[in-house]
Amino acid sequence: MKDSKILIADDDETLCYLLKEELVNEGYGVDVVYDGKDAIENLKKRYYDVLLLDLEMREVHGEKVLNYVRDNHPSLQVIVLTAKSDVRTAIECIKQGAYDFITKPYEFGQLCVTIERALEHKDLLIKNKILSSKISQAPPNTIIGESEKVKNVLKLAERAAKSDSNILLEGETGTGKELFAEFVHKNSNRADKPFVAINCASLPDQLIESELFGYEKGAFTDAKTSKQGLVEIANGGTLFLDEIGELSLALQPKLLRFLENGEFRRVGGITNLTSSVRVIGATNKNLMEEAENKNFRRDLLFRLNVITLTIPPLRERNGDILLLAEYFLQKKSPVRSLKKLSQEAKNELARYNFPGNVRELEHMIERSIIFAEGDSILPKDLNVPADDFDFANYVKDDGKIMTMEDVEKIHIKRALDQNNWNREITARALDISQKTLYSKIIKFNLK
Numbered sequence: 001m002k003d004s005k006i007l008i009a010d011d012d013e014t015l016c017y018l019l020k021e022e023l024v025n026e027g028y029g030v031d032v033v034y035d036g037k038d039a040i041e042n043l044k045k046r047y048y049d050v051l052l053l054d055l056e057m058r059e060v061h062g063e064k065v066l067n068y069v070r071d072n073h074p075s076l077q078v079i080v081l082t083a084k085s086d087v088r089t090a091i092e093c094i095k096q097g098a099y100d101f102i103t104k105p106y107e108f109g110q111l112c113v114t115i116e117r118a119l120e121h122k123d124l125l126i127k128n129k130i131l132s133s134k135i136s137q138a139p140p141n142t143i144i145g146e147s148e149k150v151k152n153v154l155k156l157a158e159r160a161a162k163s164d165s166n167i168l169l170e171g172e173t174g175t176g177k178e179l180f181a182e183f184v185h186k187n188s189n190r191a192d193k194p195f196v197a198i199n200c201a202s203l204p205d206q207l208i209e210s211e212l213f214g215y216e217k218g219a220f221t222d223a224k225t226s227k228q229g230l231v232e233i234a235n236g237g238t239l240f241l242d243e244i245g246e247l248s249l250a251l252q253p254k255l256l257r258f259l260e261n262g263e264f265r266r267v268g269g270i271t272n273l274t275s276s277v278r279v280i281g282a283t284n285k286n287l288m289e290e291a292e293n294k295n296f297r298r299d300l301l302f303r304l305n306v307i308t309l310t311i312p313p314l315r316e317r318n319g320d321i322l323l324l325a326e327y328f329l330q331k332k333s334p335v336r337s338l339k340k341l342s343q344e345a346k347n348e349l350a351r352y353n354f355p356g357n358v359r360e361l362e363h364m365i366e367r368s369i370i371f372a373e374g375d376s377i378l379p380k381d382l383n384v385p386a387d388d389f390d391f392a393n394y395v396k397d398d399g400k401i402m403t404m405e406d407v408e409k410i411h412i413k414r415a416l417d418q419n420n421w422n423r424e425i426t427a428r429a430l431d432i433s434q435k436t437l438y439s440k441i442i443k444f445n446l447k
Contacts, residue, residue, distance in 0.1 A: 004119055005029040005047065009039035009065060010054035010081060019052070022108050028115075036060030040068050043076070044271040047235055050118050051078045052111075053098075055089060063093065070097040071217060072226040075125050075233070077118035081106075126194050126233055143179055144327045145320045149312040153180070160307045161187035166259065168304045169282040171311030173428045174359030177282035178242060180311055185238040190278060193237030196230045201246035201433040202424075209251055210267045213258075219268025231264055235275045244304070245285035245296060246433050252297045259303045279304070284431060314354040314361065321349050324358060328365040329377075339369050341377050348379045356429040363425065385418075409444040412437070416446065 006028050010016050016032045023030045031046070033039050037060040039051070051069065055062035062080065069076050080101035082090040090101035099118045102111060143154065160167055161184045169177040178197060185195045198211060210219075214229030231239060241247075247255065258264045259279060263272045281304045290296035314321060325341060333339050341349075345368075354360050368381040402410075412430065419425045427437040440446075 003027065003029065004049040005031075006050045006052060006115070007039065007042055007046075007048045008032045008052045009034075009036060009057065009062070010052070011035060011057045012054070019108075026112060034058075036062060036065040039065050043069065043073060045273070047232065047274060048076060049122060050115055051076055052081055053078050054081045055093070056083070063089070063096075066093055066096055066098055073228070075122055075228060077122045079111075079114055079118060142327075143176070143183060144324050145317060146323060147312075147317040147320045149317055150320065153309055153311060154183070156309055157184050158187050160184060160309065162189075163307070164189075164278055165306040166278065166304050167280045167307045167309060168287070168301075169280065169309050169311060170287075171282075171284065172313045172357055173284045173431045174357035175311040175313055176358050177311055178240060180309065181238070181240045181280045181282065184280060185240075185278075188238070188278070190237050194234050195238050195240065196234040197240040197242060198230055199242045201243040201435060205248045205251055208247070209254065213254070213264045213266055215267035216269045219266070223268065226266070229264070229266065231258065231275045231277060232273070234277045237277060239277045239279050241279060241281045243283060243433065244281035245283040245287055245290055246435070249295070249297070252300050256297065256300045256303060259300070314357045321354070321361065322346055324361055325349055325365055328362050329369070332366050333369055337375070339372055339375060339377050342379075344379050345377050345382055348382055348384045352384050355431075359425075359428060363419075408440070409446070412440050412444065413446055416441075 006023060008016050008019060008023075008030065010019075010032075011034050013034060016034070020030045020032055031042060031048075033042055034057070036057045039053070040060065042048075043051075051065075053062050053065055066078055066080075069078055074097075078093075078098040080090045080093050080098050081104060082101055083104050090098075090103075093101065099121060100114050102114060143150070145151070157180055167181075167184060169180055171177050181197070182195060185191060198208070200208060203211065210227070210229070212229050212231055214227050214232060215223050217223055217226045241255075254264070258275075262274045262276055264275065265272060287296050287301050287305070291298040291301050314324075322341075325346075329339055329341065349361075356363075364382055364384070367383065368377045371383075372378065372381040412426075415426050415430055416423075419429065423434055423437055423441075427434045430437065432440075
């Protein structure tokens with residue numbers, strides 16, 4: 001894995017010079033320090049993939065450096081370089097988190113093999129972190145669609161992927177913006193690096209900042225160890241910021257600074273760290289209007305929308321509704337009892353405008369599979385909402401028209417009931433954030 005960054009910490013200057021030359025020739029980026037104290041200072045300022053660590057150094061012993069790495073940079077792979085008399089100590093270092101040790105003198109080929117294995121181990125750790133954070137919300141792995149609008153967006157996305165510019169994905173809730181972000185990542189030169197996603201509307205401000213940028217030990221009450229942020233985990237890859245329009249004005253300058261020069265500080269930290277990631281933002285809002293209304297920084301918007309892709313709503317994707325419905329049937333039906341859509345059910349789907357877009361269609365199909373009594377799915381199993389607006393429902397008993405607040409209360413209550421009070425799904429169907437939905441539930445005292 002060339003282009004990886006290596007830090008050598010060894011007080012043997014001649015050995016360091018020769019080793020650096022060999023590693024640079026192999027394509028690695030290499031820095032050298034001659035004491036444990038300088039090693040710790042470098043690790044505070046720069047990002048490294050592998051640390052080649054000598055144990056016996058003048059001011060600060062290698063074991064102290066290893067303890068610092070364990071508490072502050074858990075994904076950094078440490079290879080201990082040790083004399084034969086230090087083997088027992090080196091084994092203790094393995095128990096404390098070092099990846100491996102090599103005794104001096106060593107063959108350069110053996111060291112290269114160990115470095116490559118350490119890099120593979122690091123990538124595996126990062127992928128496990130990403131998987132554990134996304135396992136409950138993993139998106140579909142394929143973009144389904146034959147309509148011209150989808151084909152055009154995919155062509156633009158494929159061209160945009162070849163650049164390293166930031167991208168803004170615009171589109172209504174449920175159109176599959178994260179799926180298009182993954183498509184860009186997989187077609188970019190960062191495809192072999194991490195794809196990390198975070199929903200900016202699902203977490204409070206303090207938690208979003210610590211998730212994005214990490215935190216130092218002691219930064220707050222429960223911070224018993226330091227933690228890497230997603231910008232560090234995504235280094236070299238892609239960071240996807242879903243619902244970026246919900247990011248608070250207090251956090252926007254910190255994100256802007258990171259977009260400008262790749263620098264950030266962990267919560268509670270005093271040193272600047274760097275990370276190289278491509279940022280893809282997604283929103284269902286008009287960010288230009290949000291900027292006009294002082295809800296979103298104009299300079300941040302211009303940093304984000306170097307390339308803007310607009311994902312079409314499902315109602316504008318002629319012919320894709322039934323194609324997607326069949327895909328979800330195949331995906332969600334039990335293997336031994338595959339359901340089929342009746343012609344009447346297909347007609348119902350074709351007439352509906354799907355305000356919740358692809359996500360609404362997916363949930364509708366999943367629900368119909370559960371409630372269909374036979375092998376064929378009927379219109380009653382789909383439970384497609386009526387398109388007709390019944391004005392009578394919005395007139396009070398005394399004949400007076402309801403206020404907008406009354407109508408809003410009824411509409412939110414019906415949406416919650418229809419989605420079994422799942423706030424995440426309901427918020428997406430209503431095209432509002434979960435924070436907004438929760439405040440409406442409290443305001444209207446909905447139960």
